Amino acid sequence: MTRVLLVDDQALVRTGFRVILDAQPDLDVVGEAGDGLEAIAAAAAHAPDVVCMDVQMPGLDGLEATRRLTAAPGAPAVLVLTTFDRDDYLFRALEAGASGFLLKSASPEQLVEAVRVLASGDALLSPAVTRRVIARFGAAAPPESPSEGALPELTERESEVFALLADGLSNAEIASALYVGEATVKTHVSNILLKLGVRDRVQAVVHAYRSGFVHP
Structure with missing residues (x-):
């Protein structure tokens, strides 16, 4: 069973993600958080395998929360979920230690697959994302x-x-x-x-x- 933590400042978004993920027999949403600081506390309390992390949130944003989470021993994998297809978000998320990057416009099936990929220890690095990373860094x-x-x-x-x-x-x-x-x-x-x-x-x-x- 993969333990998932949902982090988003919109309760309606978290509810939608919970319905999608909890419908899977191998996924279990163990907690929710509305900002980066809550995410760090929730991760310590629930020990998730995967954190679905929003970017734009009040207080501590998702990118800095990702950096702090992934720096800790036994860190969970972080899947960054955002409405905005912006290169700066993508590169900052990867530099912060995120293992995956997905737009909120993705299908429910893509969200489920992304969580499973990260839970398996893999990274969600699609060919399109790879090309953008190469263009920037390679x-x-x-x-x-x-x-x-x-x-x-x-x-x-x-x-x-x-x-x-x-x-x-x-x-x-x-x-x-x-x-x-x-x-x-x-x-x-x-x-x-x-x-x-x-x-x-x-x-x-x-x-x-x-x-x-x-x-x-």
Whole structure:
């Protein structure tokens, strides 16, 4: 059972999300909060696996709340949900440690799938989001020279996984493409992040383009 915390300053929005998520047999909404400070307190009280976080809220906003939540040991995964498709929100959310970014105009099915993806330890980095991240952090930067940032020695399978990860595929999609189990992909991804010395999939994507491993 995945424990979910809903954070939004609009009670009606929280109610709608609760109805959608609680209808799933594997998801359980364990708490709600109306602003960032309430979110931090609720997370400490309920120990959620996933936090659905609004951005614009009174007091402490969702981006700073995300930063504080993800900095704590055993932090939950944070799915940022916003009405506004703004690049500054996207990049600030990812920099704050969010594992996913979804517009509130998404379908109920997309919300459910996003929560499940984050609960599995994966990141919701769609191809469209990947392209925007690359445009901001990767393609705009000159490639690193081999002496400055060469990729470590990856196995052939890790290289295949890394190339698909750089295209924005989820673990499940990579597993399907390579005809292997999702657990195997998760192991490869963990090894890749460790060898690259990067924190998460977003940084891995940027590194893939900056190093010249893949090209826009």
